[in-house]
Amino acid sequence: MNKTSQGIGGSEADRRREFIEAALRIVQSEGLSSLSISRLASEVGVVPSALYRHFRSKEELLDAILGFVRENLREHFEDAVGHHFSALSALDELLNRHVNMIKAHGAIPRVLFSEEIVGDSRARRKVLGEIIREHVGRIAGLVKRGQDEGEIRKDLDPEAVALMFLGIVQPAAILWHTSEGEFDFTEYAKQAWRVFRESVTV
Structure with missing residues (x-):
């Protein structure tokens, strides 16, 4: 135990x-x-x-887990931005932090998309939506900064880029989880980041 x-x-x-x-x-x-x-x-x-x-109750515990995820995402973003001057380097660091968070707490994707979270509790579904929208908004703001500084292509919609960035993590997390850790999440993230960076860089 x-x-x-x-x-x-x-x-x-x-x-x-x-x-x-x-x-x-x-x-x-x-x-x-x-x-x-x-x-x-x-x-x-x-x-x-x-x-x-x-x-x-278990309900309050589930709410606390959502709060834990929300706070971790905010902290990871602030730390990544605080330690890196350029938008792209901050995104690179943020991706690494996302991967490490999921590897350290592999239950997070399982919890977020479970029926007990997104099922009957309208309030909890609303909170989950807010968490995702907040994080997309933060990343979109970072993308916009990169565009203003001439590092990221200006013809791209910042929110679409933010969603594409997050799309690196979610399917890979599912593959990592369903393979019981055999799928190389870290290596996949490195390769996907290279493709992502080449597609958005000026």
Whole structure:
């Protein structure tokens, strides 16, 4: 059993993040149907009542996972832009971060497109749509900056380029997941990035 409790001892936010990461491990190894407050408590080595301070139900836990994804995407974008001067180099770094995030948390694509996320909960579907639109908007803004600086072709629609960029990740993540890691996600991303870059560069 992977005991997250061994690493517990930081802030409330740190503990909450550790619990969410443990929940993603459960989904990755056992499927979303196995995720529950009691199963999560067993995974992290605490009594269920200790988790109810953070998540009162599985529904709140799923909402927290969406929040985790949203925050990670925002952080990855800000870090990539903050560490790279050009738009294209920032996109390259962002792609690497996307690949690493999915490899570290392989359950994320499984959660985002599961029936429990996009099924009966209209509110959760709305949040998922907002997360995707926000990220597309950030990337489109970066593409527009690259166009203004003469690095990216100006005849391309920034949002279309942003969606094409994200399209590098999603099908590859599915192939990586369904092959149980045999599909070389990292190498594919490198090759796809080369094609993408050549298609958008001035």
